[in-house]
Amino acid sequence: MKVRVGLLTIALGATLGLAACGSGDSESKDKSMNEEKVSMSAQNEKISSMAMLSGAGKHQVSGKATIKDNKLMLTDFKTDEGPDLHVYLTKGDDVKNGMEISTIDLKDTTQTFDLPDQDISKYDTVMIYCEKAHEIFGQGMLTDKMSASDMSMMKGNFSGVGKHMVSGMVDVSNTDLKLSDFKTDEGPDLHVYLTKGGDIDTGKEVSKIDLKAAEQTFSLDGIDPADYDTVVIYCKKAHEAFGEAKLS
Structure with missing residues (x-):
C-alpha cells in the first residue's frame, strides 16, 4: 500500500513538473512573440x-x-x-x-x-x-525614402473632435502653415497646434486663429514641421481639442 502511495506521489509530482515546464515554455514563447512584434513595429516606424x-x-x-x-x-x-x-x-x-x-x-x-x-x-x-x-x-x-520636398510639403483634411464641427484643409511647408476652406465651431481662445499624434502637451503652438477667416497663413519660424504629424485646433481656455487633421 505504501509502495502504491509512493508511486502515485512520484507520478503526480512528475505531472505537475511537466505542466510547470509547459507553462514556462508557453510564457517564454508568448514573451518572445511579443518582443518580436515590438521590434517589428519599431523597425516599421523607421520606414518612410x-x-x-x-x-x-x-x-x-x-x-x-x-x-x-x-x-x-x-x-x-x-x-x-x-x-x-x-x-x-x-x-x-x-x-x-x-x-x-x-x-x-x-x-x-x-x-x-x-x-x-x-x-x-x-x-x-x-x-x-x-x-x-x-x-x-x-x-x-514605392520609393525607398521620401525626398526633402515631399517631407517639407504635407497636407491634411480637418475633421471635428467629439461634438465639434471643424472642416477644411491644411498645408504645411518648411516655413508656413496654411488653412484653406476652413470652418470651425465658435469657441473662446482657439489656437492651431502642430502635434505628434494629437498630443498637445508635447506639441507646438503655432498661432491663435480667426474663427471667421476661411483662408489663414501662419509662419513656422523656429518650428521643424518634420517632427509632427497632426494639426490640432485647440481651445486653450477649455483645454479641449475642437478638430484635427492628419498630415501626409
Whole structure:
C-alpha cells in the first residue's frame, strides 16, 4: 500500500513538473512573440516611403500613397468604382504573396490605415485590388525614402473632435502653415497646434486663429514641421481639442 502511495506521489509530482515546464515554455514563447512584434513595429516606424498611384488597364486610379510612422496613408485618392476594393502591399504584381492592409472607401480622398506588426520592407508596391473580380485596379512603386520636398510639403483634411464641427484643409511647408476652406465651431481662445499624434502637451503652438477667416497663413519660424504629424485646433481656455487633421 505504501509502495502504491509512493508511486502515485512520484507520478503526480512528475505531472505537475511537466505542466510547470509547459507553462514556462508557453510564457517564454508568448514573451518572445511579443518582443518580436515590438521590434517589428519599431523597425516599421523607421520606414518612410511613397508611391504615386496610377490605373491598371482600363481603370482610373490616382493619388499618393505614403508609408510613415507605421501607417499607410492615401491622399488625393480617386478610383473607379468596383466591388470589394482593398489596398495591398506587394512585391511587384504578386498579390497572392502580398499583405492585405484594408478595404478602402471609394469616395474618401484621404484615408489612413494602421500597418500590421509584420516586415513591410520586402514590399515595393502599393496596390488597389478588387478581390471579388481578382483584378488590379491601380498601383504605384514605392520609393525607398521620401525626398526633402515631399517631407517639407504635407497636407491634411480637418475633421471635428467629439461634438465639434471643424472642416477644411491644411498645408504645411518648411516655413508656413496654411488653412484653406476652413470652418470651425465658435469657441473662446482657439489656437492651431502642430502635434505628434494629437498630443498637445508635447506639441507646438503655432498661432491663435480667426474663427471667421476661411483662408489663414501662419509662419513656422523656429518650428521643424518634420517632427509632427497632426494639426490640432485647440481651445486653450477649455483645454479641449475642437478638430484635427492628419498630415501626409
